[in-house]
Amino acid sequence: MSLVIDDVRFSYGKHLVLDGVSLEVQEGTFCALLGPNGSGKSTLTKVVAGVHRPASGGVRFRGDDVLGLGRRAHARLIGYVPQSAEVPFDLTVREAVLLGRTPHFGIGPGRADWERVDEAIGLLGLEELEGRSISQLSGGQAQRVLVARAIAQDTRVLLLDEPTSALDLRYQIETLQLVRQITRSHGITALIAIHDLNHAGRFCDQAVLLHRGRIQRAGTPAEAFDEAALADIYGLDVTVEERDGYVEVRPVVHELELQR
Amino acid sequence: MTTSLAERDAGTPPTGRGPAPARDDRPRRAGAWRPVALAAGAVVSVLAIVVAVTIGTAGVTLADVWGAILLATFGGTLQPDFSQAYSIVTELRLPRILLAFGAGAALSVAGAIMQGLLRNPLVSPFTLGVSPAAAFGAALAITLGGATTLPAWVIILSALGMALAVSAFVLSLASAKKMAVATLLLLGIAVTQLFEALTSALQFAANENTLQAIVRWTFGSVNDANWGDVQIVWIVLLLSLPLVLWFAKDLNAIAFAGDDAAKSLGVNVGPLRVGLIVVSVLLASVVVSFCGVIGFVGLVGPHIARLVIGADHRYLLPASGLAGGLLLLLADTVGRTVMAPAVIPVGIVVAFIGAPIFINLILTRKTALR
Numbered sequence: 135m136s137l138v139i140d141d142v143r144f145s146y147g148k149h150l151v152l153d154g155v156s157l158e159v160q161e162g163t164f165c166a167l168l169g170p171n172g173s174g175k176s177t178l179t180k181v182v183a184g185v186h187r188p189a190s191g192g193v194r195f196r197g198d199d200v201l202g203l204g205r206r207a208h209a210r211l212i213g214y215v216p217q218s219a220e221v222p223f224d225l226t227v228r229e230a231v232l233l234g235r236t237p238h239f240g241i242g243p244g245r246a247d248w249e250r251v252d253e254a255i256g257l258l259g260l261e262e263l264e265g266r267s268i269s270q271l272s273g274g275q276a277q278r279v280l281v282a283r284a285i286a287q288d289t290r291v292l293l294l295d296e297p298t299s300a301l302d303l304r305y306q307i308e309t310l311q312l313v314r315q316i317t318r319s320h321g322i323t324a325l326i327a328i329h330d331l332n333h334a335g336r337f338c339d340q341a342v343l344l345h346r347g348r349i350q351r352a353g354t355p356a357e358a359f360d361e362a363a364l365a366d367i368y369g370l371d372v373t374v375e376e377r378d379g380y381v382e383v384r385p386v387v388h389e390l391e392l393q394r
Numbered sequence: 395m396t397t398s399l400a401e402r403d404a405g406t407p408p409t410g411r412g413p414a415p416a417r418d419d420r421p422r423r424a425g426a427w428r429p430v431a432l433a434a435g436a437v438v439s440v441l442a443i444v445v446a447v448t449i450g451t452a453g454v455t456l457a458d459v460w461g462a463i464l465l466a467t468f469g470g471t472l473q474p475d476f477s478q479a480y481s482i483v484t485e486l487r488l489p490r491i492l493l494a495f496g497a498g499a500a501l502s503v504a505g506a507i508m509q510g511l512l513r514n515p516l517v518s519p520f521t522l523g524v525s526p527a528a529a530f531g532a533a534l535a536i537t538l539g540g541a542t543t544l545p546a547w548v549i550i551l552s553a554l555g556m557a558l559a560v561s562a563f564v565l566s567l568a569s570a571k572k573m574a575v576a577t578l579l580l581l582g583i584a585v586t587q588l589f590e591a592l593t594s595a596l597q598f599a600a601n602e603n604t605l606q607a608i609v610r611w612t613f614g615s616v617n618d619a620n621w622g623d624v625q626i627v628w629i630v631l632l633l634s635l636p637l638v639l640w641f642a643k644d645l646n647a648i649a650f651a652g653d654d655a656a657k658s659l660g661v662n663v664g665p666l667r668v669g670l671i672v673v674s675v676l677l678a679s680v681v682v683s684f685c686g687v688i689g690f691v692g693l694v695g696p697h698i699a700r701l702v703i704g705a706d707h708r709y710l711l712p713a714s715g716l717a718g719g720l721l722l723l724l725a726d727t728v729g730r731t732v733m734a735p736a737v738i739p740v741g742i743v744v745a746f747i748g749a750p751i752f753i754n755l756i757l758t759r760k761t762a763l764r
Contacts (some may be wrong), residue, residue: 209660216655222513223705225650236647237660241640242708253691287659361709 135161135196137182137291137323142191144174144181151177152188153347159291159340161196163319166334166355169344170368175327176217178344179293182325183214195291195323209237212291213284218300219276221268227328228264230279231255234286254286258312275303281309285316292316294326299334306330310337331383335359343367357383404632416705418618429697431702435716443495443722446727447487451734454479454487462488474736490619494740495719495724497616497681497688502695502718503631504677505637506711507670509696512575519678521553522564522578522671524557525689528682530589531556540604544634546618549611550683557679560585565671573667595599612630614741616726620760623684630680634673635712641666688741690748691718691725697755721748 137159144152151174159165167175182187182193184205193200194209203211213234221230231254235247245249257265258278263271268279277297284292295315298306309325314337317324328334334341335355342352345367351358359381364372371386447459458476462483465472472480504519512521520526535544535552565583571577579597593612597605638645644666653663678692695718696710703713725744732739 158479180654184653185657205657205662206660212658214655214658216652218657219652219655221650223649224699225705229704229706232652233651236643239643241643291591293658313755338504350603 137161137183137325138192138194139178140192140194142178142181142188142193144177144188146177146272150376152181154191155163155344155347156191157349157352158323162315162317163339164324164326165335165340165342166338167325167342168329168358169336169350171245173344173367174347176223176262176295179214179295181293181295183212184208184316185214197366206237209287209289211289212293213287213315214385215284215290215294215297216278217295217297219280222386224267224269226264227260227266227268227271227279227282228255230265230268231260231282231286234283234288250286250288254282257316259281269367270358273300274302276303277305277309281312290322292322292324294324294328296327296329298328298330306333308380313337331359331364332380335381335383348354359383398549418686428703428706432515432709432712432716435713439720440494441541442723443491443585446491446723449481449731450482450487452482454482460699471666472671477744487631489621489624490616490726491723492624493616493619493627493685494544494722496624496682497685498691499719500627500631500677500681501639501692502699502714502721503711505718506696506699506707506714507645508692510645510707510710511667511670511674512578513649513652514575514579514694515697515700517579518689519674520586520689520692522539522582522675522688523560523589524649524675524678525682525687526586526593528553528557528679529612530593530596530684530686532611532683535594536607536611536721537596537600537604545609551683554683557682558675560589561671561675561679563686565668568666569668573664578671601685611686613739614688615737615739616685617737617739627679627680627684630677631715635715638670638673638711639708641670642711645670645707657660686739686741688722688744690745690752691722694748694752694755695721701755704751721751 139155139157139181142152142155143150148232152357155174155178163313166242167178169175179187181188182200184201188201197231199210228251231251232243232247234254235250239247255261258281260275260278260282263275269275271279277300281294281297284294292313298309301309310333312324316322326338326351340353341355341358343358345348345365349359350367351363356376359374361372361374364374364383371385371388373386375382375384400453400739444459446455448454448456458479461476462480464470465480466484471698501519504598505517508517508519508521509671511517531553532549534556554590562576564585565573566579568574568578587639593608597608599606644661646662647659647661648667651659656663681688698721699710699717703709703718722740722744726740727742728747729743
């Protein structure tokens with residue numbers, strides 16, 4: 135019972151972005167994709183989300199091929215929270231969350247669709263804002279609307295592409311806490327592309343380090359965060375310590391080099 | 395309402411997905427006014443059309459309009475004392491009014507489709523170069539065929555053919571770049587510049603009569619309306635509407651969530667974009683070919699509709715049709731009355747009416763356009 139990514143290759147034109155990525159995420163767990171800019175973590179979420187078609191390789195969920203599904207069937211199984219969303223039109227929060235129901239209804243949403251929308255709005259504490267136009271929301275609120283949309287989509291797998299990059303510390307923590315909670319309470323499998331190693335170490339069950347389109351290390355955060363490996367991947371010396379039961383990564387800054 | 399307040403207090407950070415709270419009637423009521431507003435808009439439109447028929451230099455009463463419609467629909471004998479009013483209604487006013495309304499509706503629906511698809515409230519159905527291409531097609535026919543001897547349908551076909559051919563060219567170029575929005579917009583600008591230059595070149599070389607005919611065509615008017623034009627414009631409009639409404643929720647996903655998220659929401663973005671652009675281009679091309687270039691309504695109509703009914707395309711598309719139809723009907727009615735008996739082309743009047751409305755819309759928006 136798991137999400138399996140099997141030897142996925144993908145390239146933008148001639149530029150190979152994913153060079154045979156294989157990985158397994160147990161159902162109901164929270165997995166972090168980590169790595170420097172351009173390492174392929176965003177692209178990998180987009181391949182699993184059905185946004186990009188891989189050149190080769192497969193994605194399976196509970197043993198069934200995911201990439202061969204029709205778009206709608208795929209969208210009922212796997213939800214996706216994009217990096218950011220500029221909306222050039224005035225749309226209420228409720229209408230924006232309703233978009234998550236797109237793969238579920240025909241011409242118009244039914245009662246069940248609105249119920250899911252209201253649940254998602256409640257889960258993210260957006261009740262006060264539900265009639266507000268999303269162009270009036272702060273960055274953190276807008277990001278919560280995107281998460282609510284994916285929750286309303288009611289899928290078994292949730293993919294998040296750096297959902298916390300635009301958020302302040304409090305909303306970063308709240309978002310990650312919420313996703314972790316959903317994996318626990320709803321048995322949803324979550325895969326997140328994220329920059330912050332310490333947040334991944336604190337909230338995720340599994341950490342996968344990508345570099346140049348290949349997986350360098352994978353395992354629990356404590357297993358994956360290896361000083362030598364991180365130094366190699368990021369080109370920066372780091373120290374890894376355990377603190378309050380979680381791994382913490384700190385960059386080593388050489389004073390002399392800075393002063394020169 | 396008291397129950398929903400209580401629930402809000404009870405479940406501040408709810409985590410379980412248990413049964414939905416007992417406010418199950420509320421969700422449906424939230425948008426129920428929209429179909430009502432659309433129906434009201436349709437009634438207003440019919441009334442506006444009937445009233446517009448009575449307006450003009452030759453006096454025609456509402457009773458005359460009703461009588462003429464009954465007579466034309468169900469047949470009967472035409473009384474001699476009614477024949478003048480009858481022919482004014484059925485041969486002059488009704489065709490031009492229905493053409494004006496249909497053309498405005500078609501352009502406005504086409505504009506709403508384009509704005510949604512390209513995720514840009516500033517584009518119009520002419521963004522891909524439809525109108526300069528059609529104008530060049532017409533100018534070419536007029537130059538080659540002679541300004542006076544050429545039958546109208548040759549000019550129309552030439553304009554339509556050129557508009558569709560150029561749009562197909564733009565779309566095929568854009569599909570090589572995966573139909574990216576910026577590519578489409580830039581190609582549209584390039585094509586617009588090119589065909590405006592081509593038309594200018596024809597005008598530069600043309601003699602007095604030809605030049606006048608070309609310029610007159612580009613004004614955009616419904617002065618030469620006949621029932622054939624009305625039929626074609628309305629048939630294209632009425633066939634397009636159900637088609638685009640069927641895909642309205644997918645259009646919502648593209649417009650509000652963007653290409654990548656729309657794909658992850660189960661929308662076949664590429665084919666849908668091509669298909670809907672073809673519909674939009676077809677609507678715009680047909681109108682331009684029959685009426686000449688009527689700018690603005692395709693840009694303003696959707697904005698007015700969005701202000702009234704919201705951005706959801708399931709309601710926005712029909713509402714845009716009504717708004718655009720009413721706007722062009724108003725412009726044409728003003729155009730044929732303010733300087734009567736002279737008739738100002740509707741393409742000119744609509745800019746005079748539309749520009750202040752549009753400026754007002756921009757300035758009174760709650761949020762700034764980004």
